[in-house]
Amino acid sequence: MKQSHLNITLFILLFTSSLLAQESKVIDVVSDRLEIDEKKYPGATLLSKIDNQVYLKHKGIEIWCDQAVHYGQDRFVKAYGNVQMKQGDTLTMNSKYAEYNGNTEFAYASTNVVLETEQNTLKTDTLFFDRLRQQAYYRSGGTVIDSSMTLTSRIGRYYMDRKFSTFTKEVVVVNNENTLNSDRLDYFNETGKVYLYGPSTVVSPESILYCERGFYDTKTDIGYAIKNARIDYDNRRVLGDSIYVDNNINFASATNNIRVIDTANHSLIKGHYAEVFKNKDSVFITKRALAISKQENDSIFIHSDTIMVTGKPEKRLLRGFYDVRIYKTDMSGKCDSLSMAQITGFTKMIGKPILWSAKNQMTGDTIQLISDQKTNKLDSLKVYNNSFLVQQDTLKEGFNQVKGAILYGLFKNNKLDIVDIDKNTETIYFQRDDKQELIGINKVACSNIRILFEEQEMTDIYYYDNVEGTLYMESELPPNARELQGLNWRGDELISSKKDLFRDEAPFQLTKIKGLPLPEEEKDFFDEETLKRINEQRSEHSRFKDVKLKEASDD
Template sequence: MTQIRTYLSLILFCFSTVLLAQEKKEITIIHGGDFNKDEVKYPGASIFSKDDRQVQFEHQGIDLWCDLAVYYQKENKIQAYGNVFFQQGDSIKMNSEYVEYDGTTKIALAKEKVVLRNNSMTLNTEELEFDRNKQEAFYDNFGTVKDSANVLTSDKGRYYMEIDKYEFKSDVKITNPDYVINSARMDYYTNTKNAYMYGPSTVVGEDYKMYCERGFYNTVAETGYGVKNTRIDYSDRIIYGDSLYFNKATEFASATNNIKVIDTVNDGVLRGHYAEIYKAKDSVLVTKKALAISLFEKDSMYIHADTLMVTGKENERIVRAFRDARFFKTDLSGKCDSIHTDEKTGIAQLITKIPPNTPENKLSAFRPVLWSGETQMTGDSIHIISNVKTEKLDSLKVWDNAFIIQKDSLSGVKFKDSLKQGYNQIKGKYLYGLFEENELRIVDIVKNAELIYYLWNDDDELVGIDKRLCGLIQMVMEDNEIDNTTSFINVEGIIYPDSELPVNGRKFRGFYWRGDEIISSVDDLFSEEDKNIKLPVINGVNNPIDIDNPNLAPEELTPINPEEEEKEETPTNTANSVNKKATLPKKAPVKKAEKEESSK
């Protein structure tokens, strides 16, 4: 009689469970196996354990299998133990040793050897919360995600199943045979393999390293983009900028706003507001307030132009400055249309294309010009030659129409008439100069050399104006000023008293003083247009937008504020959610429904 009552109770329990499940959407028992109750330890619960097959439950699109289950029908909750398998539809599958599932909230908490899988990835962790309402899974005690391309690890992670997106936090790492990524926080899309990085992040490949504090990385194409405190170590160059982009396949990188490119081999620096780097060609192009800085022993040379280009391998670098090129160092400066410097030969060429139909008296206004202090030198083409071994300035050559002008300081003081301001001048076909310790010391003017020079005695009285013609004039420089001159070969000339030399005879043909253009500092290199340049606004990465992801609907493409203070994420409050080893209920003697029926 007792057996009959037990059997009928089990039938009534199963029947009522089905009815309640239909009405209240409760958890449904598909296969109960062995049935038992333990009101002392599990009041109000039914205990099911496997027989020849695992216990199985179903609830609104999920199926759950386990070795043993404690089912609270009234609370609509279940605790599953041993070889738990949890499946949602055809795509989401989860294995663990323990699952606690709430049929009302539709939240599952899995513990011990948790493995979550779908068609594109596998997640391993020790504790995972699965919210079926939001279709999100969360862990906060380290997890490993593997997809077809990468292995990702982090201390915390949240998986958004509907858009194939992971949100990783704390000590995030992606490991790939070709690169390693470390980040403080990252959004990763398993569908596209795109990663969005927040906080200090590095991407280290075979021959590159990228650092940023906000950026994007396509882990398949190996293209990256950083917009906050960005840096790329690219072969023998280090690149900085407000935003940086690079592409491994094309070996190309670009930088925008406040860029700096450091040549780690040649102690060179390029600055500007836009740069392109072509690694395979050993080429760098810089525009927008472009500036090249080269170290010459204890001094530096600064070159500015509209566009700067550096090409060539180590010790064979070529620097080209295009359009309104200028340079400055402590004792020497100059300007021209373009500058071409060759590290292998040590030659820097100053080149200018003079506009057609320029009047003769205006030609020097367009020719390349050098200043040593306030001594002005012009010519059709100027070469500055450095010693490639010592890296010191060695010599100077001016080809055709060499012209040296220096304002005579005393005549400007003595004579109140501005028309009588004197200028010392040396003119000839060629100019050859020698440097000592990077200072211009000796200058030779060769072929059809002419001189006008103001002579003063020790009492600062004008003795006369020396005007001569010869084959060669040599002048010695001291503190960037003409100290003395010597004439050679067929010397013809006369020293005129001041009163006997008319004003129009005190300047050679082609005279053009460019004193208002003298470059006395690095700041003088830049025009007003350069100084007032308006930089483009860096919009940044529209994280977590993933434009390549076909699963994202337009309404889901909503950027978040990158500056928003990061909030600590915690799992939804569930019963017994402490991350500890799940404990199996002690097995009591079971009652077999089939056996009871046969023994009636």
């Protein structure tokens, strides 16, 4: 017989011996059909759909289903077929099966579970919902979809009142063209902001960001990473104490203890602040900036206030600005600005440039070094305008000096081998015998000079065209006449080690990094208090008897 809109209160009056004391705990029911089968469903009422789904309501939660078994004494319902459970406008849960306990206000759903909130949709196989704490939980894998991303994880926990979720174990977020992988992340439903904990990566078409604590905005594609943070752009890897990244423009900035590794050219730049513009193939680094690149079996170190590297891997251009200092084992130098072009092998130094090669000091208005592109060895150098080559006398009684308009130097095995000086050349040379006894001081002016070196020492000097010179005895030449006009010996500035690159610089104070808070300590979903509440009032008809609520992995 069809029965419509039958209230469970009437049923209890007719079919049970006692009425529940608190009406607020009564589960209200509307059903097309009501059946009692004590043999099959002892102590229960079977509610079934004919035209309309079975409807149940309890303290603000509504349930629709094709069939339900209601245990009035236990205040417990098992729902089957097209089950929908709704809590106001905030939550709707669909499944093939669900059960609800009015005493504990705890729900359990299984098979094709879909949970819809104001912000997103969750699909999973099994879901637990604690109404008292307003928390939902899955541990058998789930997929969350909202307007900005799709997330999958093995374990998930919703905090309904806080509009916040935590996902752990094999978490993957797909956002536009980006994919985020993490061991654990916290997700704020309304803002789309994600906080990452443990090893995590954000993979975009242009980069891979890694960190062990970080932040990522799934709506703006902007992130912030700390703790072992790094980002890879094609042939560049950037590491730092903190990294900010904007995937919309392929931009990253890094702060403190930075390393920018160029895998294509086997070079490294260090510093404490860097900016990388991937689309422009440029790196800007400052605050104790230091560039290191391989040159044959040696390394060249370049330190300056600011270093910029631009261009594709085969056309890299390195530029240093403000107090540039250079060091390699057989050469060092200083200048105000420097540019080093990979495609040509030219290094240009301007702004009071100076170069030291062993005992030789070279200065001029501009110095240009040329490397052999095939062998990567230093090939030659040019010094333009006001060129000076100075070498302290063996016994440090004066300076061997060569002055001219342009200086050309050739290197052999990275050591100065031949120097030619053109136009209006002048020399002062302390000439000694085999016993290093001073023979005299030779002053010569001519058009061109060639100097030969052995083990970086001047050994032979050849004078060409319009040669005028005198060999003076030491007593014949007063000290003030032993220096060519414009001589500036800068031996006290000599950079003889990597440590000297930072000489006279104050200790650097690192920027204070704004950290990301650690997640609040949350009780387990099935904590002691919740387990006690569920177990003390669990219906013997609940499937919970077959479900292990507390797993070892949840501890």
